Amino acid sequence: MGGKRGGIRLGAYYPVQSPVHGLDPRAKLLGMLAFLTGIFWVDEFWVFGLVYAFGFGVLWLAKIPPTKALAAVRGLIFLLAVTCAINMLVTPGEQVLWEWEFLTLTMEGIERSLLMLLRLVALISFSGLLTFTTTPIELADGMESLLLPFKRWGLPAHEFAMMMTIALRFVPILLAEADKLMKAQRSRGGDLASGSVMKRMKTLVAMVVPLLFNALKRADDLAIAMEARAYTGGEGRVSLRELRWAGRDTLALIVVLGFVAFMVVSRWL
Amino acid sequence: MFKLENVSYAYDTEDASGQGGSRRQALCGVSLQIKKGEWWAILGANGSGKSTLARHLNGLLLPTAGRVEVCGREVRDYARVQDLRRLVGIVFQNPDNQIVGNSVEEDVAFGLENLGTARPVMRRRIGEVLQMVGLSGRETVDPAALSGGQKQRLAIAGALAMQPQALILDEATSMLDPVGQAEVLDLLQKLHEDGLTVVMITHNMSEVLLADKVAVMSEGRLMMTGTPAEIFAKSDELQKWHIELPLITQLGNKLGVAGCTDLDGLLQKLEEMAED
Numbered sequence: 001m002g003g004k005r006g007g008i009r010l011g012a013y014y015p016v017q018s019p020v021h022g023l024d025p026r027a028k029l030l031g032m033l034a035f036l037t038g039i040f041w042v043d044e045f046w047v048f049g050l051v052y053a054f055g056f057g058v059l060w061l062a063k064i065p066p067t068k069a070l071a072a073v074r075g076l077i078f079l080l081a082v083t084c085a086i087n088m089l090v091t092p093g094e095q096v097l098w099e100w101e102f103l104t105l106t107m108e109g110i111e112r113s114l115l116m117l118l119r120l121v122a123l124i125s126f127s128g129l130l131t132f133t134t135t136p137i138e139l140a141d142g143m144e145s146l147l148l149p150f151k152r153w154g155l156p157a158h159e160f161a162m163m164m165t166i167a168l169r170f171v172p173i174l175l176a177e178a179d180k181l182m183k184a185q186r187s188r189g190g191d192l193a194s195g196s197v198m199k200r201m202k203t204l205v206a207m208v209v210p211l212l213f214n215a216l217k218r219a220d221d222l223a224i225a226m227e228a229r230a231y232t233g234g235e236g237r238v239s240l241r242e243l244r245w246a247g248r249d250t251l252a253l254i255v256v257l258g259f260v261a262f263m264v265v266s267r268w269l
Numbered sequence: 270m271f272k273l274e275n276v277s278y279a280y281d282t283e284d285a286s287g288q289g290g291s292r293r294q295a296l297c298g299v300s301l302q303i304k305k306g307e308w309w310a311i312l313g314a315n316g317s318g319k320s321t322l323a324r325h326l327n328g329l330l331l332p333t334a335g336r337v338e339v340c341g342r343e344v345r346d347y348a349r350v351q352d353l354r355r356l357v358g359i360v361f362q363n364p365d366n367q368i369v370g371n372s373v374e375e376d377v378a379f380g381l382e383n384l385g386t387a388r389p390v391m392r393r394r395i396g397e398v399l400q401m402v403g404l405s406g407r408e409t410v411d412p413a414a415l416s417g418g419q420k421q422r423l424a425i426a427g428a429l430a431m432q433p434q435a436l437i438l439d440e441a442t443s444m445l446d447p448v449g450q451a452e453v454l455d456l457l458q459k460l461h462e463d464g465l466t467v468v469m470i471t472h473n474m475s476e477v478l479l480a481d482k483v484a485v486m487s488e489g490r491l492m493m494t495g496t497p498a499e500i501f502a503k504s505d506e507l508q509k510w511h512i513e514l515p516l517i518t519q520l521g522n523k524l525g526v527a528g529c530t531d532l533d534g535l536l537q538k539l540e541e542m543a544e545d
Binding site for chain 2: 135136137165166168169172173218221222224225226227228229230231232236237238239240242
């Protein structure tokens with residue numbers, strides 16, 4: 001799944017042997033969920049310093065180059081800059097540095113927008129840790145296992161995981177198809193990258209409609225193919241892979257949860 | 270292996286507003302018997318009912334009239350649908366639309382997982398079928414990274430892992446390049462030699478020549494059955510049903526030799542004609 005197709009970056013499993021790669025996907029899922037939630041509680045620059053140190057420490061343990069984690073931020077620089085600027089110019093405060101019409105630049109605004117920038121960059125960079133170190137199928141297995149207790153309340157855990165597996169499997173196929181449709185449009189003068197907004201919208205519609213139609217056709221074909229291979233749902237199924245929770249998974253989860261507890265408590269320090 | 274008696278099937282169709290509409294008859298009174306170990310080719314123009322017929326052979330569709338027997342049992346009598354699906358594997362046209370797994374071994378395992386096979390047996394069976402289809406050592410590869418022929422061999426491996434007694438191929442080579450087609454056909458010939466029953470739906474006449482028997486369909490009806498030579502000898506009727514003859518048969522017809530299916534046979538008959 002990790003790779004480029006049609007110039008669009010896909011979910012990026014980074015295939016190396018590392019202590020983080022070897023962890024049970026359930027430990028990584030729970031740890032990541034807690035860590036990302038914890039980031040929302042951080043409200044101090046010095047705590048963010050520790051969050052980044054912790055995040056890059058885990059990246060180092062996972063043998064993933066930091067540039068790889070930060071690559072996701074690069075694609076969102078414009079969006080981050082705009083969000084940051086808006087936040088900076090509309091946050092009220094006591095120490096006004098500049099004022100024009102309804103826009104106000106305050107010390108508080110600068111501080112808040114920088115904290116928000118640090119939060120967003122941390123979320124974007126470190127959320128990749130999960131997909132860098134876990135294959136899509138491990139993720140689906142982990143998710144199925146974690147959702148299994150909710151089955152008694154009617155949550156279709158197996159079906160949810162199967163849906164995710166299939167969605168991940170179809171991502172490169174649909175991207176390749178989108179790429180093909182884009183080239184077909186371009187060869188007939190329709191280009192998404194140029195022309196007026198209306199022209200681009202028309203080109204987009206002409207691309208999205210066949211893409212959607214083909215996706216539905218593929219889904220129908222796949223459903224028949226799955227049925228032909230005796231698929232009748234989760235009942236009585238035996239998965240090829242077996243998840244095994246080890247002591248190192250407990251240890252890793254305790255470390256992450258401990259750090260998250262610190263992130264939450266830091267708000268009152 | 271398969272016994273179809275007077276099988277008919279009609280699809281429900283919707284009108285333009287999405288409301289329930291009429292029923293479109295796809296099969297009309299088809300009777301056919303396929304013995305164990307035979308290789309059949311099903312021929313017919315688009316919409317002739319070939320794929321509908323194929324889907325009756327492993328219970329994906331149930332006849333609206335008539336009966337279908339698989340291994341001596343009516344398809345409706347199988348208590349578990351999995352038992353029927355295990356007996357008859359089916360491979361479709363587009364490999365991308367039938368591969369479920371995110372890795373080669375995971376896709377081969379899919380059918381076995383559904384059958385509730387024990388993990389050690391699953392592992393052994395995956396190794397065996399990947400060896401059989403020439404994909405050994407590629408267990409962890411993403412199927413998206415395989416060539417068209419390899420993907421279709423993977424789809425065949427997925428069906429073979431369930432140890433079927435028959436394999437249905439619904440235009441399984443039509444999206445492949447010549448190299449991919451040759452890969453799949455070589456594999457099928459090997460499997461057939463080992464006793465597997467093969468039912469191949471195809472428009473490719475060179476593939477039809479590999480079959481022991483041919484069934485010709487038109488507008489949901491079974492028009493004729495016979496060996497490839499018997500079928501291709503009736504060129505006028507085939508053309509009426511929009512079926513093109515193999516090049517070698519066309520050449521033979523031009524030279525006055527009807528029903529020729531291979532070059533050696535054509536040369537021999539021409540020699541005989543010259544001697545006469």
